[in-house]
Amino acid sequence: MKVIELQNVGKRYGEVQALSGVNLSVEPGEVVAFLGPNGAGKTTAIGIMLGLKTPSSGKVRLLGQNPESPEVRGRVGVMLQESGVPENLTVEELVRLFGCYYPYALPVEEVLSRADLRGKRRAFVRQLSGGQRQRLYFALSIIGDPDVIFLDEPTVAMDVEARKAFWEQVQGFAALGKTILFSTHYLDEADQAASRIVVIHKGQVLGSGTPAEIKSLVAAKTVRLQTELSAEEATRYPGVERAERENGHLVVYSNAPEVFLQRLFLQGHKVSDLTVKDTDLEAAFVRLTA
Amino acid sequence: MNKLITNQPRTERRLSPTARRSGNILTMVLEQMCSEIFSYWRVPEFLVGTVIIPVILFLMFGANVSAVLPEGTAVKALLMASFAAYGIVNLAIFTFGGDIAAERGRGWLRLMRATPVPAWVYFAGKFALVALFGAAILLVVFVAGYLTGVRLGLETWAKAFFTLLLGSLSFSTLGFALGFLARPRAASTIANLVFLPLSFASGFFFPLNQLPQFLQKLAPYLPTYHFGQLAWGSIGTPSDVARFTNQPPESALGHVLWLLGGFLAFGVLAVWGYRRDRGEQLR
Numbered sequence: 001m002k003v004i005e006l007q008n009v010g011k012r013y014g015e016v017q018a019l020s021g022v023n024l025s026v027e028p029g030e031v032v033a034f035l036g037p038n039g040a041g042k043t044t045a046i047g048i049m050l051g052l053k054t055p056s057s058g059k060v061r062l063l064g065q066n067p068e069s070p071e072v073r074g075r076v077g078v079m080l081q082e083s084g085v086p087e088n089l090t091v092e093e094l095v096r097l098f099g100c101y102y103p104y105a106l107p108v109e110e111v112l113s114r115a116d117l118r119g120k121r122r123a124f125v126r127q128l129s130g131g132q133r134q135r136l137y138f139a140l141s142i143i144g145d146p147d148v149i150f151l152d153e154p155t156v157a158m159d160v161e162a163r164k165a166f167w168e169q170v171q172g173f174a175a176l177g178k179t180i181l182f183s184t185h186y187l188d189e190a191d192q193a194a195s196r197i198v199v200i201h202k203g204q205v206l207g208s209g210t211p212a213e214i215k216s217l218v219a220a221k222t223v224r225l226q227t228e229l230s231a232e233e234a235t236r237y238p239g240v241e242r243a244e245r246e247n248g249h250l251v252v253y254s255n256a257p258e259v260f261l262q263r264l265f266l267q268g269h270k271v272s273d274l275t276v277k278d279t280d281l282e283a284a285f286v287r288l289t290a
Numbered sequence: 291m292n293k294l295i296t297n298q299p300r301t302e303r304r305l306s307p308t309a310r311r312s313g314n315i316l317t318m319v320l321e322q323m324c325s326e327i328f329s330y331w332r333v334p335e336f337l338v339g340t341v342i343i344p345v346i347l348f349l350m351f352g353a354n355v356s357a358v359l360p361e362g363t364a365v366k367a368l369l370m371a372s373f374a375a376y377g378i379v380n381l382a383i384f385t386f387g388g389d390i391a392a393e394r395g396r397g398w399l400r401l402m403r404a405t406p407v408p409a410w411v412y413f414a415g416k417f418a419l420v421a422l423f424g425a426a427i428l429l430v431v432f433v434a435g436y437l438t439g440v441r442l443g444l445e446t447w448a449k450a451f452f453t454l455l456l457g458s459l460s461f462s463t464l465g466f467a468l469g470f471l472a473r474p475r476a477a478s479t480i481a482n483l484v485f486l487p488l489s490f491a492s493g494f495f496f497p498l499n500q501l502p503q504f505l506q507k508l509a510p511y512l513p514t515y516h517f518g519q520l521a522w523g524s525i526g527t528p529s530d531v532a533r534f535t536n537q538p539p540e541s542a543l544g545h546v547l548w549l550l551g552g553f554l555a556f557g558v559l560a561v562w563g564y565r566r567d568r569g570e571q572l573r
Contacts, residue, residue: 001301001302002301003301028301028302028304050404052400052403052404063301064301070406070408071406073404073405073406074313074406075303076404078401078404078405080397080400080401080404081397082396082397082400083397083398083400083401084393084395084396084397084398084401085398085401086325086329086393086398087329088328088329088330088332088333089325089328089329093325093328094325096321097321097322097325098405099312100312100313100314100317100318100321100322101313101318101402101405101406101407102312102313102405102406103311103312103313103406104305104309104310104311104312104313105309105310105312105313106306106308106309106310107308107310110308124332140401144312144405144406145305145306145309147301147302147303147304176304176306177304178304
């Protein structure tokens with residue numbers, strides 16, 4: 001009883017191998033994050049699961065069937081990256097129209113409140129901000145009361161606050177026992193929202209596991225500083241996943257940089273030129289594969 | 291392995307407590323039609339471009355013509371039909387062609403494909419739009435004709451109205467072919483490139499007998515010309531229309547067959563374009 005099943009799926013565009021050997025199996029009720037940098041193949045994989053693209057090799061099953069079958073389409077909700085919906089309809093009109101497309105529908109009122117759009121119901125689509133537009137697409141993805149929804153990079157164009165609110169809305173829908181698969185290139189987002197993270201890079205699945213397991217592979221923060229501490233000594237500090245020397249700087253990958261820095265200062269090490277940044281995922285993935 | 295998967299029991303449908311039955315096909319079609327109509331009704335430029343321009347052209351170039359042909363057909367009435375025909379073809383090509391290309395480019399069609407809605411429902415919405423706005427064009431042009439002195443029997447008005455309105459259907463496949471084959475950004479330019487010469491050479495702007503010889507020879511090969519012939523024929527006597535167009539009279543059936551032939555030929559092209567576009571998304 002798998003909701004999504006990919007077996008050795010590959011996708012080639014001419015010379016470019018966009019996906020290769022992707023295996024995935026998603027159980028009912030899971031919230032799965034596809035985590036990877038831009039161009040990793042996330043959108044292609046989602047297109048294949050939805051039956052909008054045909055794989056060059058391998059097998060795809062959605063709800064146990066061919067994803068293109070009308071019955072499956074009626075049980076699946078989608079939020080695509082480009083969804084140029086009619087600009088001159090109001091939010092409410094568009095949500096109602098979409099409800100008519102599906103064999104079952106949630107009340108428009110409920111969907112508007114789940115997507116926090118009640119105040120915008122009479123606004124035309126063209127008047128919406130980037131974040132509101134994303135919420136509208138989310139509303140369209142859940143109106144048919146689908147068993148599974150696909151969200152392709154749903155939080156682009158959202159600020160931090162909006163993002164947080166958005167994931168609360170998604171959790172609310174997941175609480176109905178629904179299966180959710182979304183793509184993102186933010187580790188913290190995947191960590192916050194998903195029950196399982198699938199790391200994808202250059203068309204291949206690098207690893208899959210709970211957020212905790214993945215975070216131990218890919219440290220969330222990069223601390224860069226000048227100090228006399230060696231990389232080897234730094235590795236023994238609490239909260240440090242990995243450390244290395246780079247152009248005269250010590251570079252530390254950590255999920256708890258404050259713990260590491262506190263110890264560093266307490267021990268009286270000389271520190272200058274200190275920066276703490278979110279780990280550049282692409283760089284982290286390159287290390288993972290190396 | 292594959293066999294095992296296909297034979298798996300279907301995953302359970304998990305309906306929410308508040309979910310209700312939906313997806314009635316009639317409601318779906320009606321909602322789609324209303325959405326199309328509302329979303330264009332709200333664009334003043336669309337209304338002006340499709341509904342107002344034909345009547346303005348008629349008032350500028352047709353309303354002041356007082357000539358009457360030997361069998362009693364007023365040239366003004368035929369010019370009214372010309373500008374109405376222009377309006378109808380314009381509406382059909384831009385709605386079925388330009389809009390579809392634009393919506394394809396924006397990703398709207400792809401999103402619809404990911405839903406269970408059948409493709410024909412989308413097209414039904416476009417037809418409703420053309421029917422309603424087509425009727426509006428005809429009403430406005432006919433009222434302008436009446437106010438500037440065109441007098442026809444009630445039956446003739448009705449015949450002209452339905453001939454012109456039904457004629458719009460024959461250009462739907464030309465539009466679809468354009469909509470699915472043209473690159474989205476280029477579609478409205480191509481629509482203009484196709485449609486303005488067609489209208490001109492078919493005698494919609496100036497009567498054919500005033501156009502250069504070579505255009506008069508070319509016209510019988512254009513679908514728009516046959517559409518014009520049906521429109522003029524619904525108003526004037528055959529010999530008056532022959533004088534007006536400087537073409538030998540032909541039976542209405544001949545014109546209908548020409549339109550039908552064009553409809554089918556462009557239909558084949560449109561289906562090919564639709565499949566190709568789908569294929570591109572499936573790649």
